[in-house]
Amino acid sequence: MAAPTHNHANYQARLDFIQHLLHDRLELKVSLEDAEITPIQYDPESPFKYNNFVYRISLPSPIPSEKPASDEPRQAGCATIPAGTKSLILRLTNPNAEGMNPKTRIENEVAIITLASAALRDFQPHVVPSIYAWGSAATSSSQGWILQELMPGTPVDEAFDTLDLPQKQQIFAQMAQLLKALQDYKLPESITGFGGVTFDETGRIVSTAMTSVGLGPWPSYEASFKDRLELALRKADVNPYIQGWRANSVRDRLDRFVERGVPAQVIVHADFTANNLLFDATSGRITALIDYDFACILHPSYEFLRSFDGAGGQFRGWSGDEASEQTVLREAKLRGFPSPLPPMVKSGVKRPSTIEGIDSVADVDTILRSTLPWRVTNSDILRLQTEEVIVKCRDKNEEQLITLLSRLGF
Helix, strand or coil, rough: CCCCCCCCCCCHHHHHHHHHHHHCCCCCCCCCCCCCCCCCECCCCCCCCCCCEEEECCCCCCCCCCCCCCCCCCCCCCCCECCCCCCCEEEEECCCCCCCCCCHHHHHHHHHHHHHHHCCCCCCCCCCCCCCEECCCCCCCCEEEEECCCCCCEEHHHHHCCCCCHHHHHHHHHHHHHHHHHHCCCCCCCCCCCCEEEEECCCEEEEEECCCCCCECCCCCHHHHHHHHHHHHHHHHCCCCCCCCCHHHHHHHHHHHHCCCCCEEEEEECCCHHHEEEECCCCEEEEEEEEEECCCEEHHHHHHCCCCCCCCCCCCCCCCCCCCCCHHHHHHHHHCCCCCCCCHHHHHHCCHHHHCCCHHHHHHHHHHHCCCCHHCCCHHHHHHCCCCHHHHHHHHHHHHHHHHHHHHCC
8 A cells, every 4th residue: 555645644633633623722512523624625646745734614503603713812813703604714734845934934824814904905895814713833843723714706717718808807907906905005014124924922913034935024125135045055055956056156156146136015925826816707706815825025026026927927037038928028017018908007006017126136036046946956846857857957047047147247
């Protein structure tokens, strides 16, 4: 019998944890026999580690009256569970997820959802899920979790190819409105840096390390890139394939770039993609923006460097192939399209063509991505590739680094 995969190895332990959580911690007097626990978007054979394990919990009967998730004082960022609730979402963090700093990852997600709820409050019905309770993943022995509202709708990406052009335009127009509201929201004065957020002892939302990096907060956007580049180089030093990019003098050029080449603070979702948007197929209305795992407080440009993948909206640095379709599209995003994009213009969204210096920022981000390329550093993808493929990918990244560093004068 084959051994269970890394995702499935603790499947029963997670169900036992959910049982304990529902019955004891949250005082929902149900058992696994009474409640229906359904994994969402879960493949036990997936070769890649999930960041979270997400479950839909269907209770045997609706909650009769509005109640807090426990008798303890209400946690920061939490609402009471509405009367009549029968289904909930429970997110369990995966302690083995790569690149996720556990110390404040739950706190960051809950705090960002709190901010996003305020920023998007004018969208009715609401599009941000309410949080009912949560548990920190800060210690090595603790299981991080969030109990939240089940939002209506189906993922946009599952239906997008079947939509006609007017329906797609309707979706894009709503995405622009959501993005504009996140960009315009005035952050609390207690958020003083760039990076992640958490709650202080009084429940205020304050700056902390960025979940997907484990560093920060930073005094500036530039400082965040410099710190992350230095971290990438430290990781590259111990990678057996990259070996710190010391061959062909690439490392010397990278060090000079980190020292001299790095050049508005808003809510950044950082995974604003079609699979994290739910919509009602009948009305065409977006019903939810979910999954704030990578969300942070950074410059508006960072949203375009990390989000909109699959929708053609992600902005990347210079590629070197001036004739490629990607380069033409990049220039159109930067300089303006031949015909206007009414939803973006009408909403007044900060976008590549209106964000000064985003081309330079994208070049820095490309250096960062190429310094620690996913296909040469992620343990899951390394297991699936031959030595020949890994080395070929490493060489391709080295070539890209050399070309871009030369273009930037390093």
